[in-house]
Amino acid sequence: MAPRKGLSFDEKRERLMELFTQTADFFTLKELEKIAPKRKGIVSQSVKEVLQSLVDDNMVNTDKCGVQTVFWALPSEASQKRHATLHNLQQAVEHKTTEKAKLAKEVEKLEQGREDTQERRHLLEQISQLEKRKKELDVQLNRFAEFDPEEMERLKEHTRIARESTNRWVDNIFNCQSWAVNKFYMDKRDFSKQFGIPEELDYLEG
Numbered sequence: 001m002a003p004r005k006g007l008s009f010d011e012k013r014e015r016l017m018e019l020f021t022q023t024a025d026f027f028t029l030k031e032l033e034k035i036a037p038k039r040k041g042i043v044s045q046s047v048k049e050v051l052q053s054l055v056d057d058n059m060v061n062t063d064k065c066g067v068q069t070v071f072w073a074l075p076s077e078a079s080q081k082r083h084a085t086l087h088n089l090q091q092a093v094e095h096k097t098t099e100k101a102k103l104a105k106e107v108e109k110l111e112q113g114r115e116d117t118q119e120r121r122h123l124l125e126q127i128s129q130l131e132k133r134k135k136e137l138d139v140q141l142n143r144f145a146e147f148d149p150e151e152m153e154r155l156k157e158h159t160r161i162a163r164e165s166t167n168r169w170v171d172n173i174f175n176c177q178s179w180a181v182n183k184f185y186m187d188k189r190d191f192s193k194q195f196g197i198p199e200e201l202d203y204l205e206g
Contacts, residue, residue, distance in 0.1 A: 007041065007042065008077050008091065009050070009053075010038075011078060012042050012050045013045060013050055013053060013054060015036075015040035015041065015042055016032070016036060016040060016042060016047070016050050016051060017054060017059060017060070017073065018040065018073075019032075019035070019036060019039060019040055020060060020072060020073035021073060021074075021075045021158065022158075023071070024074055024075055024158060024161045024162035025165055026065075026070045026071070026072045026085065026165075027070065027071050027072070027171060028068050028070055028071070029047070029048060029051065029069065029071070032047050032051060032071070033047045033048070041113055051071060054073075055071070059073060060072070060073045061073060062198050063194075063196075065196075066195050066196075074158075074159070074162040075155055075158030075161075075162055075165070076157055089137055092137055093134060093137045093138070096130050096133060096134050096137070097134065098136070100127060100128060100130045100131065103123055103127050103130070104127065107125060167203045170202065170203050171203070173197060173201065177191050177192070177197070
């Protein structure tokens, strides 16, 4: 039997992203290094690098929570980014299609009673490149066919789970705040400032 091929970097990114969106939970780096190998087959030594690439691409959020740094990516945010990507791809296809039609008309004019010219060859090369690019965009658009009604219902359910998970974290923070205020006679504003809790922090509504 041939040895099992390791995951590529893109496959690791995809699997780690699935871990976030499927659980709709918050993780520390240590938690991810422990969970990712078991659930997604990503070796713990590469989790940090893969995670940082997702953060750099704004696919995963990160923030300080007390002395720890937490990471999360809610399904609703992932859906919004996919919709934005789909919209941009559609606009790109429309633009390239219009540009291709315009160039085709210019080529047709050049062919009428004219010998082969450098400008004509240049336009033909542009058309060839545009057709190739259009095929690439068509392939990408087909990948977004997953956005059917059933998929949207699934995303709505993930959004609900994410909202409930977020509200549990908010509730935990408020409980910690109340305990510290009562135990050590602290001012709520001092506690929030000390642990980096924004004043606008509140529960998410449905």
